[in-house]
Amino acid sequence: MARIAVIGAGVGAMAAAARLAVxxxxxxxxxxxxxxxxALGRFERDGFVFDTGPGLLRLPAVYRDLFVKTGKEPLESLVELAAVDPASHHLFADGTEVSLPNASRAGVMAALDAALGAGAGERWGAFxxxxxxxxxxxxxxxxxxxxxxxxxVLAREPYPAPKQRRLLRSPRQAATLGEVAEWELGGGHLGALLECYALEYGLDPGTAPASAAVLPYMEQTFGSWYVRGGMRELARAVYERCLARRVEFVFDAEVARVREKDGRAAGVELADGTLVEADHVVCGADPRGLERMLPGRELWGPDTVRPAATARPSRFTVLLALRGARPADAAHRTVVHSPGATAxxxxxxxxKHDEPPTVTVLRPDDPAVRPDDDHEAVTLTATVAPSGPVDWTDEALVRQYTDRLxxxxxxxxxDLRERMLWHEPRTPVHIAQATGAGGGSVPAPSLAGAGATLLHPSNTTGLPGLYLAGGWAHPGGGLAHAGMTGALVAGLIVEGDDFRGSQ
Incomplete structure (x- = not known):
């Protein structure tokens, strides 16, 4: 039996802890x-309950596997998963609207044909x-x-873009998602639909690789799911599974240093001076913080993926408490499109934030998140620059951007403004406080192509015995990907060099 110290109680780190305890x-x-x-936080006031992080779950199989492998009770016996249908309602800048059904390629194609004209569904289906x-x-x-x-080898582009003849130039293949949107989907509404998937994950469609096409594929193939009571309930279920497996938690305990002995990780030192011995250390926080915890120790060799040198985009969220019942036909998720996602x-x-934002509007039909049926809890989210390049402590800027959303x-x-009781903005500063990520950055999933610049550091490091979990490690951000880090880290510790991946 090894002693293992885990830094951070995010869902990826807790997933690793539960598997290692088992x-x-x-x-x-x-x-x-x-x-x-x-990141799976919660804000409560006057009977209203809001998620302050991700509002939906994709690839729920990752968490079903976690609960199957760590106990007798399956995930669905601990939380209620509800398929979101339609998966999304899209409101484009010119007023055109389309609702896309959940996990139905044929249904999506039919909806696009009905809303955008014959042929739109076929073009999207081919994509x-x-x-x-x-x-x-x-x-x-x-x-x-x-x-x-x-x-x-993952620097190579895996998306099989058809060759396009552009004016008198030699045929070319789309290299970015923006080019896929323009060349293969013809721009317009279909292009805007594709580009919003990149923007949701903090990616610029103009520079994101064509392989980002897997993002809409995952959603439209495996579906979007909501956890009754809010996504925080998923974190609660993982936490309680850890407790059931006798994982110990020490809160208000900041790790100041990772201890090293005989060339490998040997424990942690807390900010209050407490020394903790361990045979393995799992860092579930932003790995850039390891430079502070291991001063002078090189963790990233010349042939390894290093943590991102600059802060990635963040999210700006506005929590709305509304009077009046939620309409029965309201979509759970509506995307209000900017005139141009790339711009x-x-x-x-x-x-700069001088372009109209694309705003995701979440309106869950869930009695647990509102005081009664005569009120509604609504969450607005937009992708923004992190804190640092933008001073998100500037109250005037926060008010201005809140109003834009x-x-x-x-x-x-x-009648949104007339129904509003109060609103609460949540900026990248809040995300930084909750997660410890620099600038409140939100990690995107790892993607192939783009010269491997969108990969995340390996779950192993240059210091034997020190491992990385959570959204800032391979395979990256998003609830499903962060959850997979738990399976990978546990496999590497338990099976060592024989581990070949999750089955």
Whole structure:
């Protein structure tokens, strides 16, 4: 039985802790805040309950596997998963609308034909076939296996873009998602639909690789799911599974240093001076913080993927408490599109925010998140630059951007301003406080192509015995990918060099 210290109580770190405890190890989690869950936070006021992180779950099989492998009670016996149908309602800048059914390719194609004209569904369906090929090529190495030693092969673009003849130039293949949107989907509404998937994950469609096509493929193939009571309930279920497996938690315990002995990780030192011995250390926090915890120690060799040198985009969220019942026909998720996602991304990611934002409006039909049926809890979210390039402590800026999100959402929620009781903005500063990520950055899933610049560091490091879990490690951000880090880290510790990936 090994002693294992886990830094951070995010869902990826807790997933690793539960699996390691089941394997017979003694696991203790040290969390600098007073609660678990990391990005899966919750805000409550006057009977209203809001998620402050991800609002939906994709690839629920990752968490079903976690609960099957760590106990007798399956996931669905502990939380109620509800398929979101329609998966999304889209409101474009010119007023055109389309609702896309959940996990139904044929239904999506029919809806696009009805809303955008004959042929739109066929064009989108042909795109999804190519996206499926990219998914099949990268699913194992980018989701289910440790990062390959020859990870450089993932720099190649896996998306099989058809060759396009552009004016008098030689035929070319789309290299970015923006080019896929323009060349293969013809721009317009279909292009805007594709680009919003990149923007949701903090990616610029103009620079994101064509392989980002796997993002809409995953959603439209495996569906979107909501956890009754809010996504925080998923974090609670994982936490309670850890407790049932005798994982120990120490809250308000910031790790100041990772201890090293005989060339390997040997425990942690807390900010209050407490020394903790361990045979393995799992870091579930932003790995850039390891430079502070291991000063002078090189963790990333010349042939390894290093943590991102600059802060990635973040999210700006507005929580709305509304009087009046939620209409029965309201979509759970509505995307109010900016006139141009690429222009918006380029402005937002540089900190200018001078383009209209694309706003996601979440309106769950869930009695647990509202005081009664005569009120409604609504969450608005937009992708923004992180704190640092933008001063998100500037109250005037926060008020201005809050108003921009509310103005956009008013297109989807009739009489929004008249119904509003109060609103609460949540900026990248709040995300940084909750997760410890620099600038409140939100990690995107790892993607192939783009010269391997969108990969995340391996779950192993240059210090034997020190491992990485959570959204900032391979295979990256998003609830499903972060959850997979738990399976990968546990496999690497338990099986060592024989581990070949999750089955």
């Amino acid at each position: 394997a017979g190890h003694r696991v203790t989690v040290y969390e600098r805040s007073s609660t678990y869950g990391g 999804l076939i190519r996206a499926r090929e990219a998914w099949d090529r990268t699913r194992r190495p980018l989701l289910e296996e440790p990062l390959w030693p020859n990870w450089q 918006e991304a380029r402005a937002a990611f540089t900190g 509310i103005a956009a959402a008013a297109r989807a929620v009739p």
